Amino acid sequence: MILMGHGSGGRLSQELIAKHFLPKLGNGVLAELGDSAVIGDLALTTDAYVVSPRFFPGGDLGRLAVCGTVNDLAMVGARPIGLTAAFILEEGLALDELDRIVASMAEAAREAGVEIVAGDTKVVARGAADGVFITTSGVGRLVGDFRPAPRRAAAGDAVLVSGTIGDHGVAVMSCRKGIPLEGAFASDVAPIGALVEALRAARVEVHALRDPTRGGVAQSLLEIAHAAGVRVSIDERAIPVKPAVRAACELLGFDPLYVANEGKRVAFVPEADADRAIAALRGHPLGARATRIGTATAGDPGCDLVTPLGARRSLRMASGELLPRIC
Amino acid sequence: MTPAPGDEARALVASIGRWDGRPLTFMEVCGTHTMAAARAGLRSLLPPKVRLVSGPGCPVCVTPVGYVDHAIALAARPEITLVTFGDLVRVPGSRRDLEAPAPTLARAKARGADVRVAYSPLEALAIARAEPAREVVFLGVGFETTAPTIAAVVIAAAAEGLANVSVLGAHKTMPEAMALLAASSELTIDGFLCPGHVSIVTGPEVYAPLADRFHKPCVIAGFEPVEILRGVDALVRQAAAGRAFVENAYPGAVRAGGNPRARAVQDEVFEPCDASWRGLGVIPGSGLAMRDRFARFDAARRFDVRLPAPREPRGCRCGDVLRGAIDPTECALFGTSCTPDTPDGACMVSGEGSCAARWQNLEIGP
Numbered sequence: 096m097i098l099m100g101h102g103s104g105g106r107l108s109q110e111l112i113a114k115h116f117l118p119k120l121g122n123g124v125l126a127e128l129g130d131s132a133v134i135g136d137l138a139l140t141t142d143a144y145v146v147s148p149r150f151f152p153g154g155d156l157g158r159l160a161v162c163g164t165v166n167d168l169a170m171v172g173a174r175p176i177g178l179t180a181a182f183i184l185e186e187g188l189a190l191d192e193l194d195r196i197v198a199s200m201a202e203a204a205r206e207a208g209v210e211i212v213a214g215d216t217k218v219v220a221r222g223a224a225d226g227v228f229i230t231t232s233g234v235g236r237l238v239g240d241f242r243p244a245p246r247r248a249a250a251g252d253a254v255l256v257s258g259t260i261g262d263h264g265v266a267v268m269s270c271r272k273g274i275p276l277e278g279a280f281a282s283d284v285a286p287i288g289a290l291v292e293a294l295r296a297a298r299v300e301v302h303a304l305r306d307p308t309r310g311g312v313a314q315s316l317l318e319i320a321h322a323a324g325v326r327v328s329i330d331e332r333a334i335p336v337k338p339a340v341r342a343a344c345e346l347l348g349f350d351p352l353y354v355a356n357e358g359k360r361v362a363f364v365p366e367a368d369a370d371r372a373i374a375a376l377r378g379h380p381l382g383a384r385a386t387r388i389g390t391a392t393a394g395d396p397g398c399d400l401v402t403p404l405g406a407r408r409s410l411r412m413a414s415g416e417l418l419p420r421i422c
Numbered sequence: 423m424t425p426a427p428g429d430e431a432r433a434l435v436a437s438i439g440r441w442d443g444r445p446l447t448f449m450e451v452c453g454t455h456t457m458a459a460a461r462a463g464l465r466s467l468l469p470p471k472v473r474l475v476s477g478p479g480c481p482v483c484v485t486p487v488g489y490v491d492h493a494i495a496l497a498a499r500p501e502i503t504l505v506t507f508g509d510l511v512r513v514p515g516s517r518r519d520l521e522a523p524a525p526t527l528a529r530a531k532a533r534g535a536d537v538r539v540a541y542s543p544l545e546a547l548a549i550a551r552a553e554p555a556r557e558v559v560f561l562g563v564g565f566e567t568t569a570p571t572i573a574a575v576v577i578a579a580a581a582e583g584l585a586n587v588s589v590l591g592a593h594k595t596m597p598e599a600m601a602l603l604a605a606s607s608e609l610t611i612d613g614f615l616c617p618g619h620v621s622i623v624t625g626p627e628v629y630a631p632l633a634d635r636f637h638k639p640c641v642i643a644g645f646e647p648v649e650i651l652r653g654v655d656a657l658v659r660q661a662a663a664g665r666a667f668v669e670n671a672y673p674g675a676v677r678a679g680g681n682p683r684a685r686a687v688q689d690e691v692f693e694p695c696d697a698s699w700r701g702l703g704v705i706p707g708s709g710l711a712m713r714d715r716f717a718r719f720d721a722a723r724r725f726d727v728r729l730p731a732p733r734e735p736r737g738c739r740c741g742d743v744l745r746g747a748i749d750p751t752e753c754a755l756f757g758t759s760c761t762p763d764t765p766d767g768a769c770m771v772s773g774e775g776s777c778a779a780r781w782q783n784l785e786i787g788p
Contacts, residue, residue, distance in 0.1 A: 098528050100512075347541075403431070403647070406465075408460075408785045
């Protein structure tokens with residue numbers, strides 16, 4: 096039986112894929128389980144968006160549906176060629192709400208430099224869906240030999256984040272009914288292809304990229320560590336978190352490392368390129384707070400965190416149902 | 423000049439590290455302390471002779487499995503909307519004869535029961551107002567911190583004449599459990615790190631008997647890692663001096679006399695009763711029962727539910743963990759069959775549970 100925890104992006108989601116999808120659908124391309132599939136020099140990805148509420152500080156379902164998919168293309172180093180969008184509409188949805196969502200998709204697509212070139216709509220009876228669910232797919236092209244992939248992360252790599260973490264998850268939570276959060280939160284939802292282009296232009300040899308959505312930065316680091324067979328060590332003090340987001344996480348009992356982001360990425364780059372990579376990222380408004388948070392080392396695959404007090408603990412994948420319907 | 427928090431923390435770690443007397447075991451009894459200490463990796467920074475163990479401070483964890491069975495049975499009734507804090511939905515009930523691996527409210531919800539996760543009991547009121555045809559039941563678990571809010575909800579419901587809201591209560595009060603543990607011969611506790619949030623309501627005075635009768639140092643601490651370290655350092659100092667008194671190391675928040683208004687609200691609705699704690703058994707006077715004049719808001723009296731005697735999951739040592747008698751890692755189920763995704767016992771469910779906090783933040787030394 097499917098439980099909400101299967102949608103967490105954490106261990107239960109992984110188990111669902113490993114036990115119920117890969118055995119029947121498994122193939123070489125799918126087995127990579129990257130942000131996008133790479134076939135020759137094409138990248139292909141698809142994602143369904145069910146965020147609740149549909150409008151949240153800093154963004155909405157439409158913007159998320161475009162950004163999430165173009166960002167998945169960017170994480171394998173691909174430039175987007177075109178997107179498709181499929182809409183599941185619930186009977187009774189207000190048309191002006193749909194119009195706002197579609198307008199927001201158009202704006203995000205313009206920012207990302209891509210067009211939505213095909214689509215589909217289906218309507219279901221009231222109660223069979225919650226307002227509107229959107230599935231977008233994206234096709235992109237890999238250029239030259241720029242091929243970041245989780246398995247390419249290597250011992251000695253510097254680990255970078257492109258800015259403050261946890262902003263999206265907390266912004267969505269802050270407008271859920273009954274959650275006692277006050278403060279000016281804003282989702283970071285944005286197309287981040289430009290950050291990848293900045294690294295490419297600076298001739299940084301990017302080994303691995305991941306956009307830390309569900310499951311947060313912790314999940315991304317663990318996935319890369321396991322794909323590459325490296326041990327990642329990060330310094331908790333170096334991780335940028337906005338004070339209001341940190342306070343909200345404390346109130347709700349969350350660790351910002353596990354909270355979703357929609358406009359950030361984690362990068363593994365060779366030590367020699369680290370300073371150049373940070374300078375390149377900071378040259379773009381979306382990367383202004385880019386910083387190094389750790390280092391990949393040889394060792395058992397996993398991720399260690401050095402706490403501000405100097406203790407060392409081992410990170411685990413998210414479990415349970417941290418924040419349902421965050422994206 | 424005030425030292426930076428990092429400097430003070432390092433100085434405190436060094437100060438505690440100089441203790442070279444008899445081994446000391448201090449107990450914290452607050453889920454927020456459990457989680458904060460685990461996240462900061464405090465345990466691995468303490469010297470071998472100073473141990474910080476977690477006691478019965480996680481509300482979901484100390485709630486007996488029979489309560490979970492009761493809640494699941496209520497959720498199965500078609501007229502009931504069950505409103506609960508999130509942690510409880512994944513706690514396994516004992517009726518493994520009904521469902522493998524074990525029934526939970528999350529599974530009941532997946533099969534169609536109307537179970538809603540809330541962050542405040544006030545949401546139950548809002549639902550009851552908006553959906554007058556539903557019987558809204560709030561799962562009221564917790565300590566002195568949540569009891570006044572639940573009481574306020576009951577008072578508001580009574581004032582409004584809302585007839586479709588009730589509380590399945592399992593509230594507990596901490597001092598009686600601490601006294602039981604202080605008197606226990608199973609584990610020698612050399613002092614208590616007292617819960618900051620509970621103390622805001624109760625005031626520091628409630629711990630006086632622990633210091634006076636049982637000669638246990640008691641230090642109220644805040645929740646930042648450095649505040650916890652201040653608390654542990656103060657406990658070591660009391661122990662070193664052979665003294666035992668109640669010390670308020672969280673003075674910004676905890677005041678003498680606590681919060682009398684919150685207690686008055688609580689007393690209006692609840693009266694002390696004997697309560698069953700997972701792992702500790704029945705402790706006289708350690709629970710809160712709804713007074714008779716609010717009986718119609720008591721879901722246990724409002725709905726007739728008959729259940730077989732609950733059985734704790736086989737091999738689960740949550741009880742021993744909650745008494746501080748064993749470390750979570752000493753349970754054979756820890757990390758094998760029992761993980762946060764497949765919990766056998768409640769301590770592996772809540773983020774504030776000793777087992778979950780340990781599993782999620784496994785310390786591997788400084």
